[in-house]
Structures are given as structure tokens and as C-alpha cells.
Amino acid sequence: MNSMRRIGAITTKELKQLSRDRVTFGMVVMIPLIQLLLFGFAINSVVRDIPIAVVDLSGNVAARIITEQVRVTQVVTITAFYDTPAEAEAAIVAGKVRAALVFPENLMQRVTSGQPVGQWLVDGSDTMVGSALLALRSMPLLLGAGAPQDAYRMPDPSFEVALFFNPERRSAVNIVPGLAAIILTMTMIMFTSIALVREREQGNLELLITTPVHSLELMVGKLIPYIFVGIIQVTIILGLGRLIFQVPFQGDFASLAIVTLAFIAASLTLGLLISTIAKTQMQAMQMTFFILIPSILLSGFMFPYEAMPVPAQYISEALPATHFIRLIRGVVLRGANAAQLLPDILWLLAFTTIMLAIATKRFRKSLD
């Protein structure tokens, strides 16, 4: 009873302080909002409208038909026509275009013999742009009425090409749920890690530890307000993701709540552990970023987990964000329910328990 009263006292106090700290309170809402708009619009792994030039040495109608087919893929925008490949190369070097499509003089001969019909000159310095154009290499071409249908060989259909060419393929669908993981990692760990360190820095802790409050009560009381903060943030991200980026929601709310709470708990306890190690708010911030950077790069948010080398995958597995990204993409995009995703949920709960145990053990009511 006293224990509940003390936890309640700490939670109430924390909420009051939070509501009076306008900057932090604003951050609770602004971080997800701004990040969502920023990442949702800016991060786009589907490359579109790459400026290219066309060099047609054949003067043949087939060149115009093929050019038109390349243009409608929307991967490229044709911004210039040059007479010689040398001019096109100069334009690439100058950065005016990222690539040039060159049709040789013997275009018709190549079409009829099934040879490659043209050459892409590609600025390979940006790998994303490069691979988008490389994908065009094997795009299927139809020469229509202008040429005999059996006169050339269709290249084998490639599904990567099909994916890229699907105009409905939008990055936001993949980015938004992942963004929930990144933003929660950032805010949850940062807020809690700072919360306890601030009490230490401002001397409040010296008084608190002479009171009957138990370490665990102090920890739990401090975490509760941030659970609400986390729920608000996820709601903002997924709600706006749906409104602005039409991110579908295939799953059920109960599963969403379970996986989100499991991740919030894991992040909060990690923040708590940091707060028992850090001596100053500055150190707490640094440690938060130490966790945040790999959470962005290695969690599967930016790059597919499968593409990472095995040692990176081990690190990835140790990050709560990795498990949450799998969970929330599963629930939101594939309509999976909590039972189907049990291993990752259990992992997060085990992580929470271990972190809370270590943090409580580390936080001794003493100044030694």
C-alpha cells in the first residue's frame, strides 16, 4: 500500500515536472511529427526521376520507341539529347545528368539479332542511382508494330525490375513503422536516462535516498509517465503515417499494443540502466547516442538485416529496435498477430527484466 503510494507520488511528480518543462513536453509531440514528415518524404529507396541524356546515333524509329518505354518507367527523366557519346560523358562528369542512354548506329541489326540494343553510361558514384539504372538493363522491351514480334528475343523477366517498375511501390510504407522504432529508441532511452541523472546532478537524489523509498519503487515510478509518452508517440507516427503516407494497417490493435508496450518497456529499462552508469546528463546523452546510431543503421531500418555480415547481425540481434522493427512491420504491414510473433516479444520482455534487475541492483541507496 505504501509502496503504491510512493510509486504514485514519484509518477505524479514526474508528470508535473514534465508538463512544466515546455521544451521537453513539446519534444514529446514534435520529435515524432517532424521526423515522420522528414523521413517519410525524404527517405525514399525507390529512385525516381533520375536525369539522363539520350544519344541516338542510329536515327531509327526503334530508338524513339525504346526511349519512350524507358521514360514511362518514371525511373528516369530525359533532360537532354546529345549527338555524340563524348558530349554525354562530359555532361555526366559535369553532373548535369546521372546517366546517358546511347543507341548505336547498327540499332536495327542488334534488335533483329537479339543483342543488347543500347548502352547505359552510368554515374556509379551513388550506388542507389547506379543500381536503379542497372535494373533498367534487363527491362522488357516491346518494339510494337514497327518490328516483327519474333524478330528479337525477350530478355528473361526479372522480378527486381518488376518491383521497381511498380508505381505503387512506396518507401513510406516500409519507413513509417520502422521510424516508430527509431523515434521510440531515441526518446524513451534519452528521457529516462536523463531523468535519474538530473536528480543526481541537482542533488535531489541525496535527499530521496534518505527517505523510505525503495530503489525499485523509484525506478518504476519514474518509468510510468514515459510509457504514456511512448504510446502518444507511436499513435502520432502511425496515425499520421496513415493519413499522410497512406500506410496501411493490416493488424489488430491488441497485438499492436502488446508489441509496442514490450518495446517501450525494453527501451525505458535500458535508459534506466544508462542513468545508473552516467554521472552527468551529458554522459547520459552520449550513451543514448551510442545505442541510437546502431539502432538506426543495424536494426533493419535502413538496410535489410539479411544484407548485413554475420558479426553485424549479432549486434543487430542485441538491439531492442531490431526486434521491434520485425514486430511492428509484422503487425502493421503483414497483419500478423502477437502469437505469431512470440519469439521477438519474449526477447523484449526478457531484455526488460534483465535491464530492470541490473539497474535496480546498480542503483544502491548510498553515495558510496
Add this chain to the structure above:
Amino acid sequence: MTESAIQARQLTRHFGDVVAVDGVDLEIPRGQIYGFLGPNGSGKTTIIRMLCGLLTPTAGDISVLGLKIPTQAEALRLKIGYMTQKFSLYDDLTVAENMQFMGRIYGLRRSDARERIEQLLDRYALAAMRDRLAGAMSGGQRQRMALAIATLHSPTVLFLDEPTSAVDPENRRDFWEKLFDLSDGGTTILVSTHYMDEAERCHQLAILETGQLRNHGTPIELMGQLDGRVVEITGSSLRQVKEQALQLPQVQSTAQQGLQLRVLLRRGSTDAVGYLREQLGNTELSIELTKPSLEDVFVASTGSGDGR
């Protein structure tokens, strides 16, 4: 149970190579105001923290209200109030909110807490600023609030670590009035200070220097120890007299106070006036014995280190 509220034997604390507290023995009777007098770094805060169970002694035994510290520190929490040297309440909560928070932390029932808070707001003249943020109050107001909160759960022992360091003399006097009220009600109060006037108000005093207990007793006793050793010299060119006096083997220290030079002689000195008159050889000077002050006690107990 003993009559002492606090007992410590050979209390020692090291921080790495630094010896912060070195074999201190304490015996603090119940219901008294007991003062720790010492310069910064003399170990006052470290001793208080050890007595509260916040720091583990490197060596020595502590018993507070019959409880072994630090092993039984949790049982002690409800019985002690602690006012830290640095203001340790929440700047971004109001006076009333701070009190409500600590009341709940101490497990006071809502109705009891409300009643107690009203009582304390009234007693410590804080009622008018109950809704003011703690961060927006003056030093004296914060001090009153901190004391009110330290006594919220009616503790038997109060630890006050330099409670008046940021308070003007007027507020300091009020503050001490409150301490005497509490002491009158049976509360044992341990207060550290580096103000002589405050130390003089304590029932008993311990003088600390570099972690060691240099002297202890009631202020009257302590000053009595110096009878016959404090001399006041009046006359001209006192700066020169001072230089001259400091060369004498029997002189422990000198301090000029306006037109007078106060000279403290070493322990064992007899006929202080005659000795000085002979040694200084200046017939124009008026040399008289005077009543020792607590400052003399402090200087005699510390500084050159040969103590009582």
C-alpha cells in the same frame, strides 16, 4: 536503549588515498542541539552522511537511536530528517507540491498529510507562497521550506548540513528559533556550521579539522578551557606589535579587531599579561586578560594543531 541518540566509535572514512574522517568518537545526547564546527573539508558532511547511512564507513561503529548503521539504515529512514547542504527539493514544483510529494514518499495518509502540511506552512510562514515554485524563492524561504519538509514526518533526529549558509543574519535568527522549538519538543538535532554565532547557540559542540575531532563540549566549557590565555592589547602601531608577538614562543595566534589586538597564548602559559608585558617591552601598551570567545576556542583547537 541508551540515553544517547547517536553514538559513533572510531568513525573513519577514506576516499581513495584521502582520509576524510579519521577516528572520530561521538556521543550525542537525546533532545540536544549538537553542533559540528569546522572549516570546509573538515569532514562535517562526510560524518553526517555516514550517520544517515548514505556512506559506508571505512572503519568504526555507528549507532543511531539504537540501530546499527549502515546495516539497519532502512529501519532508520522514517525516524530521521535530513537537510542537505545544497537545496535538494524540486525547483520546478511549488512549495505545496514539494511537501505533498515528500509526504507521500514518507507514507503519510492523504488526510494526515494535508493537515500536517497546513500546520507546517503556517509554522514556517510559507502559507502565502504555497503555490510559488521552489526555484523562485529566496534563500531564506527555501531554507524554511527545506526544514519544514525535513520535519514533515516528525522525525526523532534531524541532520542539518550547513542549513544557513545561504541565509542572511535576520533569517538565520528565525531559523534558530525554529530549531529550539523542535529541540524543545524532544527532537535531537545535529547541525553543522562554520558560523561562530551559530555554534555558540548549540547545547554541545564538536570542533573538527581535517577529519579529526579536535575538541568537544558545551560552548561554556570550551571557552572556559581558555581562561587566562586570551589577552587584549590596546595601543598604537599594533601591526608591529603583532609581528613582534608572533615571534614569541608562548604566543599561539594573534588577530586584530579594530583598535585591539587579541593574543592567544599556548596551553600551559601562566601569567599571560606579565609575560607579554615583559617580552614586548613596550610600556605604552595596555595589556589585559579578556573573556575567551568561541573563535578563540576554534583557533586554539585547530590551526597550529597542538590543540587544547
